[in-house]
Amino acid sequence: MTDRWALAPAEDGGAEVAPLGRDGLPAGPVRREPDLAEAVRGRPDVTRWVWRSTAEVYPRLLAAGLRVERCYDIEDAETLLLGHEGRYGEPRSAAAALARLRGGPVPPDPPQRSAEPGAQSTLFEPQAVRLPLEDLLAVYAEQQRRHERAEHPDRMRLLTAAESAGTLVAAEMNRAGLPWRADLHRGVLHELLGERYAGGGEPRRLAELADEVSAAFGHRVRPDLPADVIKAFARAGIKVRSTRRWEIQSIDHPAVKPLLEYKKLYRIRVAHGWSWLQDWVREGRFRPEFLAGGTVTGRWVTHGGGALQIPRVIRRAVVADPGWRLVVADADQMEPRVLAAISRDPGLMEVAGRETDLYQSVSDRAFSGDRAQAKLAVLGAVYGQTSGDGLKNLAALRRRFPKAVAYVDEAARAGEEGRLVRTWLGRTCPPPAGRREDAAEEAGLPQDDPAVPPAADGGTPAADGWLPGYASTDSRARGRFARNFVVQGSAADWALLLLAALRRTCRDMAAELVFFQHDEVIVHCPKEEADTVVEAIRQAAELAGRLTFGETPVRFPFTTAVVECYADAK
DNA sequence: AGTTTCGGCGCC
DNA sequence: AAAGGGCGCCGAAACT
Numbered sequence: 001m002t003d004r005w006a007l008a009p010a011e012d013g014g015a016e017v018a019p020l021g022r023d024g025l026p027a028g029p030v031r032r033e034p035d036l037a038e039a040v041r042g043r044p045d046v047t048r049w050v051w052r053s054t055a056e057v058y059p060r061l062l063a064a065g066l067r068v069e070r071c072y073d074i075e076d077a078e079t080l081l082l083g084h085e086g087r088y089g090e091p092r093s094a095a096a097a098l099a100r101l102r103g104g105p106v107p108p109d110p111p112q113r114s115a116e117p118g119a120q121s122t123l124f125e126p127q128a129v130r131l132p133l134e135d136l137l138a139v140y141a142e143q144q145r146r147h148e149r150a151e152h153p154d155r156m157r158l159l160t161a162a163e164s165a166g167t168l169v170a171a172e173m174n175r176a177g178l179p180w181r182a183d184l185h186r187g188v189l190h191e192l193l194g195e196r197y198a199g200g201g202e203p204r205r206l207a208e209l210a211d212e213v214s215a216a217f218g219h220r221v222r223p224d225l226p227a228d229v230i231k232a233f234a235r236a237g238i239k240v241r242s243t244r245r246w247e248i249q250s251i252d253h254p255a256v257k258p259l260l261e262y263k264k265l266y267r268i269r270v271a272h273g274w275s276w277l278q279d280w281v282r283e284g285r286f287r288p289e290f291l292a293g294g295t296v297t298g299r300w301v302t303h304g305g306g307a308l309q310i311p312r313v314i315r316r317a318v319v320a321d322p323g324w325r326l327v328v329a330d331a332d333q334m335e336p337r338v339l340a341a342i343s344r345d346p347g348l349m350e351v352a353g354r355e356t357d358l359y360q361s362v363s364d365r366a367f368s369g370d371r372a373q374a375k376l377a378v379l380g381a382v383y384g385q386t387s388g389d390g391l392k393n394l395a396a397l398r399r400r401f402p403k404a405v406a407y408v409d410e411a412a413r414a415g416e417e418g419r420l421v422r423t424w425l426g427r428t429c430p431p432p433a434g435r436r437e438d439a440a441e442e443a444g445l446p447q448d449d450p451a452v453p454p455a456a457d458g459g460t461p462a463a464d465g466w467l468p469g470y471a472s473t474d475s476r477a478r479g480r481f482a483r484n485f486v487v488q489g490s491a492a493d494w495a496l497l498l499l500a501a502l503r504r505t506c507r508d509m510a511a512e513l514v515f516f517q518h519d520e521v522i523v524h525c526p527k528e529e530a531d532t533v534v535e536a537i538r539q540a541a542e543l544a545g546r547l548t549f550g551e552t553p554v555r556f557p558f559t560t561a562v563v564e565c566y567a568d569a570k
Numbered sequence: 571a572g573t574t575t576c577g578g579c580g581c582c
Numbered sequence: 583a584a585a586g587g588g589c590g591c592c593g594a595a596a597c598t
Contacts, residue, residue, distance in 0.1 A: 225594075226577060244578065246584045267579060270592050297588060299582085306590050309580040334582095376583095383586040477586095484587035488582095518582045518588090 005043060006050040006140065007036075008133040009057060015039045016133035020050065024144040030133050037064035048072060050140055052094045052131065054167035062175045067507075073167050074140055076293060077160040081146050083428040084156065086420060095129040097139045150426060158547065159425035159493065165500035166292030169513055170300065172503075176512045177285030178307075178318060179326075179524060182277055185317035189273060192313070193265055196274070206269065209262040216255035223262045271306060272314045280305035286318075290516065297485055298427050298492030299518055308517050318566035324526055327511075327533045328569035329560040331495075331519040331541070333358040336378050337556055338491040341549040342424050343407035347400055353553035366400040367393065381405055382487050384412060384480030408483045415482025416475045423489035424549060432478050494548045494556070495519065501540035501547075506533070522566070530562040 004020040015036040021027035033039035040049070040061055048070040051057050061068065079092045090096070091109045099106045107129065131139070143160075150156035194204030202210065213223045221232045226243045233240050233253070240247055245263065248256055280286055286305060294301030302308055310318075320326045331337075332355070339345075340352035351361040363374030377393035379385075381404075385394070398405040411421045415429075422428045495518065502521065503513060511525030511533050523533045541556040561569035 227595085242577075244584095250584095263578080267592090271580065271590090276591095295588060299588060301589060303590085306580070306592090308582075309590065311580060380586070385586045387585050480586060481588090488588060520582080 003045060003047040004050065005046045005048075006133060006137055007039065007057065008052065008131065008136050009036050009060075011130075017043075018133055018137065020137075020140075024141055026137055037061055037066060040066055040068065050074065050136075052136055054164070054171055058168060058171040059175070062171060067172070068168065069507075070161070071164050071168055072140070072160070073164045074136065074143065076163050076167060077143055078139075079293075080156075080160055080163060080427060081143060081150075083430070084150055084422070084426055085146070086428070086431070088428070088430040093129055094131050094136060094139050097142070098131060098135050101138060101142050151422070152426060155425045158497075159427060162425070162493065162496035162500060163293050163298075165503070166300070166496045169499045169503050169516070170290040170292045173290050173513055173516065174287065176514050176524070177287040178514050178522070179320055179324075180281045180284060180286040181317050181319045182281050182284075184319065185272075185277055185281070185314065186274070188313060188316055189268070193269055193273075203269065206262060206265055209258045209265065212258035213255050213262060216253070216258065221255075223259050224266055229259065268311060268313070271309070272311060276305065284321075292496070296430055297489040298423065298496070299488065300516060307515075312567065315566040320524060320564050324524060325530045325562050325564060326514075326566055326569070327523040327525060327530055327537070327560060327562055328566060329521050329523075329534075329537045329558045330570065332557045332559055334491050334494075334519040334556070335382055335487055336362070337554055338494060339378075339382065339404050339407070339487050341494075341545070341552050341554045342486065342490050343404040344552070345401050345403035345407070348404045349553050353555055355555050355557040362397075362400075366396045381408055382484060384408075384483045386476075408487065411486045412479035412483035415485075416479040418475075418478070421482045421486050423486060423493050425490070425493040427489050427493065429482060429485045429489075432475075490548075491519065494544050497544035497547050498540050498556075501543045502536055505536040505540065509533075527562075534560045534562065 004022075004024075006018050006020055006026075008016045010016060010032070013036060014032060014034045016030050016032055017039050018026050018030045019028040036057070037060060040046075041064070046068075049057075049068050050072040052074050054071055054073045054076075058068070058071070074094050074097075075092055078094065078097050082088060082090050082092060090100075091106055093107065093109050096106045096109065098104075110129070147153050147156045147160070189203075193206060194208075196203045201207065210223055214221050217232045217236065219232075219235075222228045229243045230240055232255070233251070236253060236255075238251055238253060240251070243259075243263075245260060249260060280288070286307070288302040288305045288307030290307070291301050291303065300308075318326070336348070336358050337352045340348040347365070348362075351358055351365070354361060357371075359375040359378065360371050362378060363369055363371045367373045367377070373393050374397075377397045381394055381397055394405070414421050415432075418432050420428050420431060495516075499513070499516060499521070502523075506513065506523065506525075509525065509529050509532065511523050511529050513521065514524045515522035521537070523537075525533050537558055537560060541558055545552070545554060545556045559570065563569050
């Protein structure tokens with residue numbers, strides 16, 4: 001028997017399954033099974049399930065008390081392969097892949113569904129087009145061949161495997177939920193915002209601050225309306241372009257202090273207030289929907305509740321169950337360490353080979369000990385800073401770490417010229433908006449505006465929406481995007497391998513991954529398991545570093561805290 | 571009245 | 583000090 005099987009759910013709750021050989025080709029006949037979960041439960045030796053979509057299959061398996069070791073998500077792989085092949089934006093469904101393979105009309109992707117507050121995780125993606133297993137197998141075999149044609153086939157295989165592992169982690173985290181104490185959350189809200197009045201309206205503290213703002217201006221001003229605030233400042237003889245905090249805070253006016261305080265608290269009420277609690281917390285768990293690879297860079301997104309933007313003050317509500325702990329682990333200076341690994345800059349690799357504060361080491365070498373300057377310079381290089389101290393200090397960084405700066409500079413140049421850039425494992429950035437016609441041409445679609453040069457600044461129509469995430473035609477903005485993409489995206493590559501490795505060590509424990517935020521992970525576990533989890537994270541980070549980037553001196557240390565409350569970490 | 575965009579700000 | 587990358591979310595404003 002082989003250890004790799006393919007699976008396709010059937011309409012009647014059953015499934016088709018088939019064994020696969022090492023080459024990814026069928027190694028036996030397709031069998032019909034009356035029950036999807038039992039088909040998996042009855043094959044405990046299978047180590048990798050190949051299926052169309054984890055989101056379609058895995059929640060049902062989890063609901064039946066099953067976990068799988070590994071999987072291969074055909075539609076996520078299709079997305080990555082299309083991107084790598086410069087065909088970003090072509091339909092990514094298995095049905096579309098099959099149509100391209102067989103030469104039929106390519107169906108457009110079904111529209112994305114959006115999260116509803118309080119919605120149960122869906123057992124099916126209602127819009128998805130299912131394929132018979134035989135067709136799915138044909139798409140899978142072709143994808144295996146396309147991996148071989150990638151720039152680095154070994155890395156591409158690792159990327160699709162890692163992305164698939166990410167889909168498993170995400171589905172399991174969606175099921176687990178983040179422990180959440182609604183009573184403590186209400187306490188925080190009451191403490192910050194004051195009592196709520198029965199007649200609706202704003203809570204006491206917000207109402208008081210709004211009154212203070214109005215008093216300072218000498219007339220009624222609604223601090224939650226930017227247009228109102230700009231007008232009020234204008235009447236006071238102060239010109240402001242917006243009401244952003246950084247623009248307001250330097251103004252010398254008595255309304256500024258209560259206004260900024262109001263905005264801070266208003267934000268809490270709107271984004272994480274009482275209605276948020278009502279919508280997103282059930283039975284002691286906050287249940288956002290994590291989606292692996294939801295961004296072009298490979299970072300995850302969540303749907304519902306803004307799970308990746310939980311304000312620090314609200315984290316007081318995240319508390320482990322009795323007798324359990326939260327292991328909160330934060331990667332130290334992840335982005336410059338990733339830059340060291342992908343650029344192979346000798347100086348930066350040496351600095352990143354230590355587990356001590358990387359910014360301090362950089363500043364010792366290039367900024368005579370000024371850590372803040374060093375951090376600004378590094379982040380400026382990664383983000384494409386165009387002014388300020390970071391830019392000024394870039395020269396010093398370039399002298400000491402020339403290969404590292406050259407790496408992101410080259411990415412920026414590629415972006416400005418409309419070329420594509422890739423992460424270390426091969427995730428590829430979308431083409432600029434002006435080049436979408438090329439993709440349309442290759443797909444055999446009509447092109448309506450072929451004359452737009454890749455580096456054109458402005459003047460081109462806005463994106464029509466099928467290029468998610470990025471649509472600007474400004475070449476400098478594309479340069480900054482590409483510069484950041486190679487670092488942020490390669491960091492996401494590494495983070496996926498980290499999650500996969502950590503998930504593996506948690507497999508035989510009660511410990512559960514419950515939260516992941518780019519470079520931070522939370523494991524919920526019985527307190528007896530906490531030390532084991534801490535060690536597992538350390539080992540997973542090192543393994544992920546080796547697997548992702550090969551043998552380099554770069555280390556990926558974590559700051560870990562074993563706590564009962566999230567707010568007590570760091 | 572329903573849908574899309576904007577302004578602002580939370581997180582990394 | 584406040585510029586540069588990636589997101590989600592809310593209410594208000596601006597559309598249809």
